[in-house]
Amino acid sequence: MAKIKPRVKVPKKAKAGEAIVIKTLISHPMESGQRKDSKTGKLIPRKIINKFVATYNGKEAFSMDLLPAIAANPYIEFSVKLSESGTMRFEWTDDDGSVYDIENKITVA
Amino acid sequence: MQMTRRDLFALAAGLAAAGLISLPADASTDAVEAAIKEFAGGMPETGGVEIGAPEIAENGNTVPIEVFADGATSIMLLAAGNPNPGVGTFHFTEMCAESRASTRIRLAKTQDVVAVAKMADGSTKMARREVKVTIGGCGG
Numbered sequence: 631m632a633k634i635k636p637r638v639k640v641p642k643k644a645k646a647g648e649a650i651v652i653k654t655l656i657s658h659p660m661e662s663g664q665r666k667d668s669k670t671g672k673l674i675p676r677k678i679i680n681k682f683v684a685t686y687n688g689k690e691a692f693s694m695d696l697l698p699a700i701a702a703n704p705y706i707e708f709s710v711k712l713s714e715s716g717t718m719r720f721e722w723t724d725d726d727g728s729v730y731d732i733e734n735k736i737t738v739a
Numbered sequence: 740m741q742m743t744r745r746d747l748f749a750l751a752a753g754l755a756a757a758g759l760i761s762l763p764a765d766a767s768t769d770a771v772e773a774a775i776k777e778f779a780g781g782m783p784e785t786g787g788v789e790i791g792a793p794e795i796a797e798n799g800n801t802v803p804i805e806v807f808a809d810g811a812t813s814i815m816l817l818a819a820g821n822p823n824p825g826v827g828t829f830h831f832t833e834m835c836a837e838s839r840a841s842t843r844i845r846l847a848k849t850q851d852v853v854a855v856a857k858m859a860d861g862s863t864k865m866a867r868r869e870v871k872v873t874i875g876g877c878g879g
Binding site: 649650662664686689690691692693694695696697698699700701702704705706707708709710711712 | 800801802805818821822823824825826827828829830831832834835836837839840841842843844845846
């Protein structure tokens, strides 16, 4: 299985109150649970990322519930307005309970 | 009357076409309505929500979708023609610059994408947009 690797695009610096765009991508097959194995004919069990949360200095900034209809390698883009410097933490929760995370520092001037 | 081979083909094609035409009125229409009602607590009024999507998606396995609703706290996305209409829900906070988000979704066939927004004042709004799909997603 391909290694699950999160990637985010976050500006290092931002002006206070300015809208900044955050882009995130995580490599994940997002197995929908509806695909059949071509050899055995059995359904491949569902295994998807079901929750994405972005927090800034510990406070939730944006979150998303994901269902099997989200494409493989889920891409999520949103925008935030920040008033202070801090750390944005991204967490993706897998069906099997694993959590993939990454952190980015942002300097707000 | 004697059936020729040609008649048989015509009949088969006709049946297939009839079968395909009756498909869009499938069971998932109810599922879509149920999902909207559960999320919004009733049928929301149309308008006030924008769905950014390609008119024609060549690959249904990854269709870029953007939703925007001014002042929304959460937006639910549905694919009315998928075997399971649910796609996902975005939750916005005060830290969000605006209630806008993008992702990529799977569409099984040409269908309507529905976005339902819950506003900060408790009202709900929705929008529909057709996306034509040339190669379907969802397994296959």
